[in-house]
Amino acid sequence: MKARVFVMLKNGVLDPQGEAVRHALGTLGFDSVQGVRQGKVIELELDEVDAALAEAQVGEMCEKLLANTVIESYRVEMI
Amino acid sequence: MHAAILVFPGSNCDRDLKVAFEAAGAAGAAEGVKVSMIWHKDQELPHGVDIVAVPGGFSFGDYLRCGAIAANSPVSEALRKHVARGGYALGICNGFQVLTETGLLPGALRRNADQKFTCKTVALDVATQNSVFTSEYSVGQRINTPIANHDGNYFVDADTLAQLRAEDRIAFTYVDNPNGSVGDIAGVLSANRRVLGMMPHPERAADAALGGTDGVAMFRALSGLAAGIMATA
Numbered sequence: 487m488k489a490r491v492f493v494m495l496k497n498g499v500l501d502p503q504g505e506a507v508r509h510a511l512g513t514l515g516f517d518s519v520q521g522v523r524q525g526k527v528i529e530l531e532l533d534e535v536d537a538a539l540a541e542a543q544v545g546e547m548c549e550k551l552l553a554n555t556v557i558e559s560y561r562v563e564m565i
Numbered sequence: 566m567h568a569a570i571l572v573f574p575g576s577n578c579d580r581d582l583k584v585a586f587e588a589a590g591a592a593g594a595a596e597g598v599k600v601s602m603i604w605h606k607d608q609e610l611p612h613g614v615d616i617v618a619v620p621g622g623f624s625f626g627d628y629l630r631c632g633a634i635a636a637n638s639p640v641s642e643a644l645r646k647h648v649a650r651g652g653y654a655l656g657i658c659n660g661f662q663v664l665t666e667t668g669l670l671p672g673a674l675r676r677n678a679d680q681k682f683t684c685k686t687v688a689l690d691v692a693t694q695n696s697v698f699t700s701e702y703s704v705g706q707r708i709n710t711p712i713a714n715h716d717g718n719y720f721v722d723a724d725t726l727a728q729l730r731a732e733d734r735i736a737f738t739y740v741d742n743p744n745g746s747v748g749d750i751a752g753v754l755s756a757n758r759r760v761l762g763m764m765p766h767p768e769r770a771a772d773a774a775l776g777g778t779d780g781v782a783m784f785r786a787l788s789g790l791a792a793g794i795m796a797t798a
Contacts (some may be wrong), residue, residue, distance in 0.1 A: 495675075499720060500745065502676045551637055554630055554666065556673040557720055 487532045489544045490563040493553045494525035528552055537564055566590065566598045566790045569614040571644070571660075573605045573635045578621035578657065578768060585768040586618070589784035598788050605638045615790045616653035617644050619660030621713070621766060631674060631716045632662030641667055653790060654760045655698065658714055661752075661762035670753055670762045671729070672721035677714070678745025684713040686776070688740040689751050689765060693733050696758045697790060701782035708779035710765035712743060717764040719746035719753070729753060736761055 495501045501523050508522040530547075534540040544562045553560040568586045572579045583600045590598025601611050605624075610617065625634035635641065641663070648654055648669055656664035664670045677683055686709050691702040702708065721729065726748055729735055737752035744764075752763030767780025 500675065500678065500718075502678050502680050502718075502745075506680050551629070551633060554633065554673050556665070556671075557675060 487534055487537065487540050488565045489530045489532060489540065490565055491528040491530065491544060491548060491552055492525060492561045492563070493528065493548075493558050494523060494560075495557055496559050499557045525558075540564065566596065566616070566788050567601070567611070567614050568598060568616050568618055568787070569601045569603045569610050570618045570620060571603050571605065571635075571640055572620070573622070573624035573638065575624045575626055576620045576622035576659070578659075578766065581766075581768045581771075582618050582620050582657070585771040585780065585784045586788065588771060589781065589788040593785055593788045596791070603640055603643075605635065605640045608639045608643060610640075610643045610647055614647065614652065616655060616787060617647050619644070619654065619656040619663045621658030621660060624659055624663065627659075627716075630662075630666070632659060632664075632666040635659075635663045636666035645669065648755075648760055651757070651759065653697065653787075655787070656760075656762040657766055657768065658712075658717075658764055661764055662716065664760065664762040669760055670755055671725050672719055672747075672753065674714075674716045674764070675718040675720050675745075676716050677718050677743075682713075682715040683717065683743050684711070685743075686711045686770075687743055687751075687765060689737040690740055692735045692738050693754070695733055696736060696754050696761065697786055698754075698761045698783050699736055699786075701786045707740065708770075709777055710767055710770045710780055711776055712765050714744075714764055717746065718744045719748075719750045719764070721747055721750075732756065734758070737763055737765070 504522040504524040548560040691706045734754040738749040770777040770780035
């Protein structure tokens with residue numbers, strides 16, 4: 487079973503990298519871009535067969551290591 | 566006084582810290598300072614450690630997030646126990662990032678607002694004298710220390726910032742904020758005032774021939790730490 491974790495800076499936390507990308511897109515002429523937020527995607531391969539258990543485990547991984555919940559939010563997708 | 570300096574793969578200020586502690590010990594208290602270097606896989610600290618210092622550098626290559634892997638390594642559990650029993654801890658630069666990742670200090674360090682790795686000497690204002698770390702400075706004293714980081718942009722939410730201010734837990738502020746840190750915060754104390762995290766490097770300002778001497782007062786104050794002081798301070 488695989489899981490995909492999306493980690494993003496929380497809304498309201500300044501994202502300097504996203505800002506830099508937005509600026510660069512504007513320079514390239516993509517004037518419609520109003521905002522860019524940059525995050526990361528983490529893919530996990532698990533030997534757990536129970537989807538609910540696996541999702542719970544990945545949630546715990548996010549809380550303990552994969553995301554810093556002071557500034558980041560996360561979303562788990564089982565695949 | 567016995568200082569334990571944690572060493573992770575990628576730490577690069579561990580020996581600078583050792584020199585700063587030992588110089589302060591040689592110059593001051595008769596007992597001097599004993600320094601132990603502690604590898605990240607060690608699960609226990611030597612008996613009698615007064616302060617654990619978490620050095621600057623790029624532990625584990627800054628993978629995932631700065632300090633995140635180090636905060637979950639075996640020695641960090643020993644660090645948590647040391648702090649839980651009232652021990653002192655000092656985290657500088659990457660060490661500050663480790664201390665926030667362990668939850669021993671509030672907040673988090675984000676990418677610098679201008680996206681740049683910033684390496685220069687900056688002026689700090691001492692914001693409180695009420696901690697052993699800052700006891701030999703005076704409030705409002707301006708000191709010069711180097712910064713060298715890419716992720717020094719301190720973040721706390723508005724409620725936590727208000728709490729830090731109310732509890733006088735901001736140790737140092739930037740005179741000219743170099744990275745976007747909330748409240749110009751350069752260093753912050755734990756609730757019991759025995760854990761300090763700061764992005765600037767006092768250990769790189771501890772020798773007249775190398776970057777100035779404004780950091781010496783911190784190591785001099787720490788060199789006086791002893792078991793007796795720990796019990797009462």
